[in-house]
Amino acid sequence: MAASYWESTQRKYWTFTKQQLTLERKKVEEAERNLVTMYPLPDRRLLSIYFYHQLSKMARPLGIRQQPLATAQVYVRRFYTKVEIRRTNPALVLATALYLACKMEEYPQHIRMILAEARHCWDTSFNDISKIGECEFTLISEMNSQLILHHPYRSLAELQTQFQLTQEENALAWSIINDHYLTDLPLLHAPHVVAITAMFLAVVLKPTQSGLPVHAAGATNALQALGNARNSPTQGAQNRVQKLVDWLAESSVDMEAVVECTQELISLYEVWESYNDKTCKDQIAKFVKARGLDK
Template sequence: MAASYWDSTQKKFWTFTKPQLQLVRQKLEESDRNIVSLYPLPDRRYLSIYFYHQLSKMARPLGIRQQALATAQVYVRRFYTRVEIRRTNPALLLATALYVACKMEECPQHIRMILGEARHCWADTSFTDVTIIGECEFTLISELDSQLIVHHPYRSLTELQNQFQLTQEENSLAWSIINDHYLTDLPLLHAPHVIAITAMFLAVVLKPTQGGMQGSAAGLTAAMQTLGNARNATGGAHIRVQKLVDWLAESQVDIEAVVECTQELISLYEVWESYSDKACKDQIAKFVKARGMDTRRE
């Protein structure tokens, strides 16, 4: 296992620039132009929210840790840079990604337990045999080139929270922001410590009493303005923001990357307000059923 992110397969093979990621996805769609035109899909962020809800439904009854859930989300996002989504049954991939992630995060779940929760989530899908998850596991690992170790921002948050004297409420909000970033492309675009620093900055600027970030796009926009003006701010709360920005300026952390991460989160929370679970489910069901993937193996 690579102890450092900088020496890891995540950095070497699974971190892209935005143009690189866009090109990868464009090539996938062009290679399957017929099915892409036949089965239009909702905004990618809507799909990410839907996938997260389904993974959470499976994970919650089994008491699966948040980090394993996050690892599963990363696996799904990586897999769909290699395979066009309309060629898969997302329900099967989500169940398999969670199963593999639990193994990698040392909280393994019996394959029959994962299968059982998957059947509860997708009653209209014929999940009757554990071998289908076993076969999909082989496909998943193969497409990911057996590069299954994921470095998360949680560790960086733990290491830095005392340095910036985060309160318990701010730390909880920062953790929540990190959880939400897995619903974006940020895990494929930026290093974990950049995500953690973004989360800490937003947690200090925003009020922890807001009780979650969903629907807080206006507050995030204000945070962007604070990031630009923090050096001239005064007062207790602003001094803490200034301390963080001063630290960023003196460190080798890319401030532009922090700004980009904040903008991506703003975009996520804006689209979240109009998210429809049913719309995503129906659009996915169209190509899954039309291509007979609700009953056959991947």
């Protein structure tokens, strides 16, 4: 992507502080207080995990790769900062986000194929292509036509050789970047900060094989290692970890932002342990059916 992140609409209009993001969501919830009270939903991160699983189920048979999938996840997260989820049919929103993301990432899919996979995935009754067209217009409108995204994958590709990541470490860093789309980090931090966090975690966690799962305890240990390396740079810090910390100290990258990203991922891995697919599905189905949003 030729355009600079620093001049992008992503940075100017879709990067928030935690306080700003909380305020935006509070405004949306207050405007729909009755719906919020009537139809309780799981933790936002648990919903994100469920949405990711549903998007993956739609994407897999169509051969859709990770970047369009990531773009769809960000579109969904942006949309739901502006629109209360209980006013929508998430099946339709996710299908439309995936359809739009594929077009934007130059991997277009026929609308009928997306619709077919959505119906199979969600066991939903909506079968009118025009609904996806209408929802697409709404998505674009709520995002103010600001659809170009910068992802951390490019920064990872540019920096991995500099820090001499092994193939396994690179795979783990890629996996951690995938995980960050289940959190608010795409709305809070620049892509390069997320990529650096992923590399740091990958180096500290020392994967023994590609695809090693990350968990809260491991990420917490990595956070402690970061603190140790910052506070005692000459006392026992591993060479490659120290190289990363030294590079951060000499660069313009905000070290506190890396710490915050790590903490956000720890929080995700902790809540992931309580994830239950059926609970999310049932609670979404409750308001969708009660409000006739599946028609």
